Amino acid sequence: MILKNISILYGNDLKFIEKTSVRINGNTFQKIASKIKPAKNKVVNCDGLLLIPGLINSHTHIGDSIAKDVALDKDPDSKINPIFGIKQKILRETEPKKLAYFMRKTVKSMLxxxxxxxxxxREGGLDGVLLIQKVLSNIPIRAIILGRLEFYQSKNQIKKNTPIPKxxxxxxxxxxxxxxxxxISGSNENSDSALKQLxxxxxxxxIHCAETKQSYLKSKQTTRKTEPQRCLLLKPNFLVHMTYASKSDLRLVSKKISGIVVCPRANASLAEGIPDIEQMMKMNCNVAIGTDNLMINSxxxxxxxxxxxxxxxGIYKKRVEPKKILKMVTINAGKLLGKKIGCxxxxxxxxxxxIKKNNLDLDPLQNPYASIVHRAxxxxxxxxxxxxxxVHGKL
Structure with a gap:
């Protein structure tokens, strides 16, 4: 297929090209140039359209689709603690077929x-993973599923550095x-030994890390180490949240992991602050974005x-280039996952x-980055x- 007369955001810097042609061969972008010979390819005139990379949601819990806006007035631990939280109780007590029904709706919404x-x-051990595979079996979306053992350790077990049982x-x-x-749920539910095993x-x-002030303090009180220090024992590819990470934490992790996934609306809905992406970028952290828990966010x-x-x-009273934000759900996320996506x-x-350039909310499209970030x-x-x-809509 050849997309003709289309505007695109090209390459690792999302360079705006006003008009070009794009040849797609099989499942990949084969050639991008102002003139491409049709040969036997189907040609689609895309005048008036802007092609942007597919968006990558780098952190979700779609199982929580069953519990939208439950317990809004509760503190974070009461809502989402992996051992005794309301969310866990709902997930345990919900029939898999019903859970799958709402998960499927969420995936279609994202698409x-x-x-x-x-x-x-994905919580629920092997059964949880098999359930989401069933949900996705007839929905054409890319999913990266990170499973979890339903094993959580107590404060006493963490202090004793108890390993994971065979x-x-x-x-x-x-x-x-x-x-x-x-x-992984977090370092506060795993001993150093357990994290090293994993x-x-x-x-x-x-692994989730430094999401709340309470969790950050708990790590220090229990082990005398910060959450980021302990999370690094997992040798993670990336950390999720880092809302309460200090400058020294960010300096430490920037050298050892592929990136940080921030979830600003989820953090805000829990009244837990906003991740400091300015500081993260200063420390050369690769920042991606996730929408997190469906219980508390869309x-x-x-x-x-x-x-x-x-x-x-608004908080830092300093301009941020909208392109940097757009990169977080495209270029940065692809790098975070080590896959040829997002570009x-x-x-x-x-x-x-x-994207329809003449859309009511976008026309005239004078700054494509700003328009996509806050108008699309x-x-x-x-x-x-x-x-x-x-897979959605039509040309």
Whole structure:
């Protein structure tokens, strides 16, 4: 297929090209040039459209779709603690078929809003992973599933540095055979020994870190180490949140991991502050964005970008280039995951979103980065492409 007369955001710097042609061969971008000979390719005239990379939601818990806006007035621990939180009680007591029904709705919602890849921290052990695989079996979206052993340690076990029992370690191989890696709840539910055991797994490793003030203080009180220091024992590919990370924490992790996934609206809805992306970028951290828990937030990356951009400028009274925010859900996220996604470039997977430049909210499109970050929405989308195929809308 050849996309003709189309505007694009090209390459690792999202360079705006007013008019060009894009050849897609199989599931990848093969050639991008002003003139491409049609040969036997289908040619689509895309005049009036802007092609942007498919959006990547780098942190979700779509199982929580069943519990939207439950217990809004409760503190974070009461809501989301992996051992005794309301969320866990709901997940345990909900029939899998019902849970799958709402998870499927969430995935379809993401797709309609331009998300072409999402990364899910999936609770429930092997059964939880198999359930989400079933949900995704007939939905054409890329998913990176990070499973979890349903094993959590007490404060006393962490102080004693108790390892993971063999009975639980035996569950790791079948779990990892069926998913892309592990997504750990946090260091406050795992001893140093347990984190080191999990660090030996060969697939993606990620962990929640410094999400709340309470969790940050608890780590110091229990182990005399900060959460980021302990999380690094996992040898994670990336950390999620880092809302309460200090400058020294950020300096430490920037040298050892692929990046940080921030979840600003989720943090704000828990009344836990806003991640300091300015400081993260100063420390050369690769920053990506996730929408987090469906219980407390919607899976809409347009709203996430808009919120993060404006609240950061509002708090720090300093301009932030909207392109930097857009990179967090495209270029940066692709690098974080080590995959050829999130970028319109030769050899990359042909995941993209077709934006209507004459959309009521965008016209006239004078700054494409700003327009996408704080004006675009579901109605701005003409079509969504994954692997060279139109999976939502039509051209």
């Amino acid at each position: 309609k809003k331009g998300t072409t890849t999402f990364v899910d921290f 009975s639980y370690l035996n569950q790791l191989e079948p779990l990892l055979t069926n998913c892309d890696g592990i997504g 660090s030996k797994t060969k697939k993606i490793r990620a 899976p809409d990356l347009f709203r996430e970008m808009d919120f993060l951009w404006k609240v950061t400028m 319109i470039k030769e050899g990359y997977l042909a995941d993209a979103v077709f 929405n579901e109605n701005s989308i003409k079509a969504v492409m994954i692997g060279g195929k139109i």
